[in-house]
Amino acid sequence: MSFYAVQFLTGLASASSLFLVASGLSIIFGVSRVVNFAHGSFYMLGAYIAYSLTLRLGGGAFGFWGAIGLAAVAVGLIGVLMEMALLRRLYRSPELFQLVATFGVVLVVQDLALATWGPDDLLGPRAPGLSGAVSILGHRVPEYDLALIVIGPVVLVILWLLLNRTRWGILVRAATQDPEMAGALGINQKWLLTGVFFLGSLLAGLGGALQLPREPANLLMDMGIIAEAFVVVVIGGMGSIGGAFLAAVVIGELQAFGILIFPEITLVLLFLVMAVVLVIRPWGLLGKPEAIIPKAAARDVGRPFRPLKAAWRWAGLGLLGLLVALPATAGDYALQVASEVLIFTLFAASLHFLMGIGGMISFGHAAYLGFGAYGSALAVHHLGAPMEAALIAAPLLAGMGGLVFGWFCVRLSGVYLAMLTLAFAQIAWSGVFQWYDFTGGDNGLIGIWPAPWAAGAAGYYYLTLMLTVAALWVLKRAVFSPFGFALRAGRDSRLRAEALGIDVRRVQWLAFALSGAAAGLAGGLYAFLKGSVFPTVMAIPVSVDGLVMVLLGGVHTVLGPLIGAVAFTGLKIGIAAETHFWRILLGGLILATVLAFPKGIAGFLKDKLMRPER
Amino acid sequence: MSPLLAIHDLSKAFGGVEAVRSVSFEVAAGEAVALIGPNGAGKTTCFNLIGGQLRPDAGGIEFRGRDIAGWPPHKVWRLGIGRTFQVAAIFPSMTVQENVQMAMVSHTGRALNLLTPLAGLEAEKADALLERVGLAAQARRACGLLAYGDLKRLELALALANDPALLLMDEPMAGVARGERAELMALIGRVVAEEGVSVLFTEHDMDVVFGHASRIVVLHRGEVVADGAPEAVRADARVREVYLGAEAGQGGQPC
Amino acid sequence: MLSVKSLDAFYGRAQVLFGLDLAVAHGEAVALMGRNGAGKSTTLKCLIGLVPHAAGEMTLDGVDIARLDAFRIARLGLGYVPEERRIFTDLTVAENLEAGRRPPRQGSPDWTAERLFVLFPNLAEIRRRRAAHISGGEQQMLSIARTLMGNPTLLLLDEPSEGLAPKILEEIATTVSALKAEGLTILLAEQNLRFAGAIADRVAVIETGHIRWQGAMADFAADTEAQARYLLA
Incomplete structure (x- = not known):
């Protein structure tokens, strides 16, 4: 006692x-x-x-x-x-x-x-x-x-x-x-x-x-504490100092007692506490409920999407043609870089689907990339699955992750939702990090090689190109389908959407699954590209990379995330190859970009090049 | 015949303040009932309780004999209750036509369809409905570019997209320029008559209330203080005291 | 005291004000009247700096306020009471007043919470109550009182009559008239002629962003034709 x-x-x-x-x-x-x-x-x-x-x-x-x-x-x-x-x-x-x-x-x-x-x-x-x-x-x-x-x-x-x-x-x-x-x-x-x-x-x-x-x-203190602080703010209630104290005590005690049993249980307990609090009091222990009937805010939700002009369609096909022809001229390293850029393009597009179309900001999207990567790697490592099966396991596991996390997240909105996604991602990361026997902990899982037919740089590049383009096509199709419109409806005016029979929560929940599955496919491809998986694939910096890509491209455009992903991934690979202190350079570049293009690159170009509609 | 909508002993409190206290009234098929009262009387709260935006603390809401108290808004809509809001709620990132298409696709239960582009769904039906509310010429425009009166028309079209039996209209004239009011009200009256929809509405503009309501329910501090035909309500001493003041006889805007 | 010349303003791409001219003299109460959407609120918001204007001049006591931040304009003596009241519902009534407090100004009375409680006795009784839990009329009074705490020399009132019961309106009209009698200059945006008539000496009628009619309140009150044209339909 x-x-x-x-x-x-x-x-x-x-x-x-x-x-x-x-x-x-x-x-x-x-x-x-x-x-x-x-x-x-x-x-x-x-x-x-x-x-x-x-x-x-x-x-x-x-x-x-x-x-x-x-x-x-x-x-x-x-x-x-x-x-x-x-x-x-x-x-x-x-x-x-x-x-x-x-x-x-x-x-x-x-x-x-x-x-x-x-x-x-x-x-x-x-x-x-x-x-x-x-x-x-x-x-x-x-x-x-x-x-x-x-x-x-x-x-x-x-x-x-x-x-x-x-x-x-x-x-x-x-x-x-x-x-x-x-x-x-x-x-x-x-x-x-x-x-x-x-x-x-x-x-x-x-x-x-x-x-x-x-x-x-x-x-490592910075990333560790920020995720915990987000959890505290979400549980305690935004803006409530007393709530922050109460929640900090709850978390402190959870950790103090959880560690007695075994460290992994603290994560499960943390998850459970958060789940219970959010289901019963979505606005936190001592927080105030957000206005149930929101005021008509003149928020910028973008203009209607217009189908691309014929010229742009031809430009897109031309680009695709160039990508198909790339292996004829590029070396192995260039092809690997190109594959990585494609993979992160899909990752950014999946995040954009959630953020731009659904209006749900995810601070923890790397979780799904990680679920996909580990889904593939674990299937290979523990089940001896072939690459083809492992690449199916990736979106499946990530889609399920999206369903589980999404179920909680869609009960919240705005910045609460965003903080919760980060907290979930951090829990997933800690789980992978700590579950040494199953995931290899920070030693990761290695030896995740593609099937022989896709083992060469060009072969794997084609596989990546095919799957990425297919997944992007599905996402694009979804944007213009009733589902995509219902998702936008929930973002534009939740009040109106619900009063038109749209179950906004369910639509958003499914969007989490779809977005998670797409990110998961990217993760699976990433695992086989690198031949290994480490917990860093689902760490906070990767989530933020995704955010930067989407923002660079502009949230309210369909093509934006593609541009952002290419620019950012290319830049990052370039910088990392050149200098030891890549963080300060990248951070400086992010700051410079954000200050120079407050609407994103695509948004900036759109403003410059195109006249406002009517 | 049982009424279309029957509210009984409906109550809702916010942090100790009772916004709606044991309110009961009915709407029969074909009626246009006005719910009036000074600001803070509980009109909008009543609407949000019926529409499902709020969950009642106590009491019942029967629609076509079914208790719908506490149902979420999307289910309430499916039963055939359309709704417009005080501040027009539409989807600003879509075109006018896409707004209506979305509503119709939702009505036919295809909102989760991932495969078919929305562009080809219900386009003609949407245009026909837009024609009836006088927005046909604006169908391809972005909603963000519409004048406020046109947004109210669009909202009306959205509320009618599922052929509702009951229309809830929260201050249909709020924010509409005086000059447009007569026209908009005439449009609402015409469409409502054509569809045979019953209407429950709130409004501050007494000309609109007395000009269009077949019955008036007066709320004050969350309680019903009068319920009857316009002339009876106008003459009711308690109503004069709490709401209309000395101006009631002139039928003008309350000062 | 207040001078507005050729003011243009936009909401998004839609132009709301078109070369608006307006002047208010010391001690005067002017009613800016017009239908919903005519540009009354936008004019007041431009003056206090909450809505950017595209072109035009605005001076307060000769000081150019056209390019100043809202808080600087407020500190120069412009007091703004918004249409939606916008009281701080998370604060108590007394705290709302404190949030509006500014140092005394030469030539105008120094308002304190105690003096305002005399002017608005209703507020005195609920001073410790959270403003979320007070009635619409009390909110309107609090909004006016909060702005007075800044010791303004010119008070901008945006449709104080909206949504209030006649009895409460009468009280507010009496109070505002008393403020005017003490020498406060007032610019009132209003649709309700009866309410405006109880306060204002002069009327400027605004229609689709232009001033269409200016003159004495007595003349406008007698001119049923102008009323019908600019206010009714």
Whole structure:
């Protein structure tokens, strides 16, 4: 019994850092509507900066706590820098552009951290005066854990007072609800936003710095915490600081107790808790339901799709002809690159189907690519399946993944849905990573080679070309079918669609399956192209790659994702071949692109080349 | 004969505020019933309860003798209840014709069809319906380019696409320029008569209410305070007090 | 005090205002009247900077406000009460007032929550209630009171009469008239002639984005032909 009490305390201690990070994310989102992917990077920076500062300031209590406080403030200032230099230029762009921009920051921060602090884990000092352990019910509990348990609620109270008892807090809440009206009342949102980014980033930095005595600063902290913070925000309810605290405690406890049984169970428990909460309270434990009858928002949903002009059709056929003729002139490496570009074109198109047509933003689309890749690889590895059968297994498994995840996701909408997709993808990733016996963990599965007839670079290229074009054709057909229109109907006006007998949830659910299956086929092809599968295929960066491709191309065009995929995949392969620090280059390029083309490349071209319709 | 729609003891509260309190009324086949009352009286909530956008806390909604309380909107529609909204709800990324085609394809249960292009489905029927609401010339245009009055016409076409027995219209004149009102109302009256549809509508424009309703139900603070023929309602002392004020006799816009 | 010259504005590709000219003098109450969709709301939104205008001049007390952000225009003394009221429903009544508070301004009375509670006694009783749970009339009063907290010199009222019961309208008309008597300049967008007549000295009639008629309220109230032409059908 007493052992469980102690484990409970450990869970509470873990919850504190998580709460700090999640509340910062939630506050920033509330006012700016920016889902800040870089929030995890700020957490990581908090830990690294605190590490460096403790070395400078010495080991006393003043040095330690001073370092933590200064690190938090420093990270808050970095957040201000990001807001002022980057996001201010993007507030008028679609929400997704801000998201992708913050992911550019993630990449840049990763390489900067690598260059500054090196690849090794950095173990911080223990907190002076709190380095021992106290005996509680006969078990030893670290004193530092007890300090964390106190810090969490203290910060919660301070935040509550700040938001409810100060003028600044009232203005923040007013601007959260109706920024335009706040402006009409004389409130300067520029500085309010900057202030909010300072506070939110400071909380992330504080969370990271406080974690230093418990875990070493390392380069994986950013992605790990951001997914957890999303889960906390989804479970707790967007914009609810109290909800974030409650959810952080739930997750902290789940992990503390789950680990006792075996680590894999924590994932299952996490999944179950999220599922139960979302089915019963889709808006989170303490969140507010979104307006059931949404106001008529003058959202940009694009223009009607027109069939391509004859000239473009011929251009498409010409391009296809060139692709068919490619092996005559290209070498093996070029063909492999071309195959990879084709595969990611299909991946981007599948994501576009969900996002552009369905209006459901997926932050975790790599999950389906991964399901496909592992579907094929596992079929080969465990069942000895031939390539042909394994390539069928890929879309099947991914389609089923889409059905399972989609069932939950379609109960939510907007950014909640997006965060949930990311959480699911992260759970899938952890599952593959941890289920060593079945998936090979981070050693991956190797020896996934194509059938002899497709083993050559040209043969596999043709197989890829054929399947990709076929799948793209099916997706295109679906866009113009009643199903595609029903999906768009649900996106344009859910209210109207339902009042016309369309079961929007079911249509969206099936769209998840279809989109997942298409991404899965891409994953299967990818596995055989590389001859191996590793968990990284379904990690967050791959999901973001997909988002960048779709956004580069433009969300409201049918051809956009194809252009985006070709541009981005080509670019990425090119950069990775040239330099070690590819992340900072890629991140910089993403930032430059987002700032230069706020409507995507295809949207930009469309505006430049074509006159507006009538 | 049993009424087409029978509401009894319908209640709905939002966070302790009772928006609709034990409301009962009926709509018989062929009637045009106006549901009126000051803002916040619970009119739109009533509509959303009937249409399935909201789930009632208590009470029953019988349509053709079937209890549909708590049914989701898409099922309510399938039974034959069409709906227009206060702020016209249409699909702005589609053309006018595609909007109606979508509604008709949904009516025939083919919304999940992945194989046939929508372009070839129900095109003539859609054009015929658009002709009747006066939008034939705009059929190929993007909805985003329509004037607001035309959006209301399109919404009417959408609501009629499944040959409903009952039409719910939430403030059909809201946002429509005064000059267009007479024409739009005449169109609604004509189409409704041709189809033999019963209508339940809310409206702030008293000229429209008294000009078109065969019966009027008055709501105030979530409760029915009067239910009867227009003249009886106009004369009702309680109604005068809560809603029409001293201007009732002149039949004008309430000041 | 307020001068608008040749104002053009668009919604998407549709032009809403066509070379609109309008002037409001100190202490005056002007009603901008016209049908739905005539451009009344758009004019007010252009003034406060919520809708971008394509061309034209706008000055407040000689200061060019045409290219300023909304919050700067508000700080110069333009108070805006939107048609949909747009109160902050997540905040309490008192917090809504606090959100609107600006420092006092020379030459105009300094509004405080306490003074506004005298002007709107209904609000005093519900000051701690969340604004989500107050009635439509109370929301309208709160919206006006919140804007007054910014100590505006010119008040823009966008269709305050819409959707309100006659009794509450009367109260609001009385209150706004009292504000005018204290010297507040008012520009009122309105369709309801009776309500506008209780407040305004002068009328500017707007039709499809043009000013068609200007003159004294008394003249317009007597001119049933002009009313029928511009307001009814």
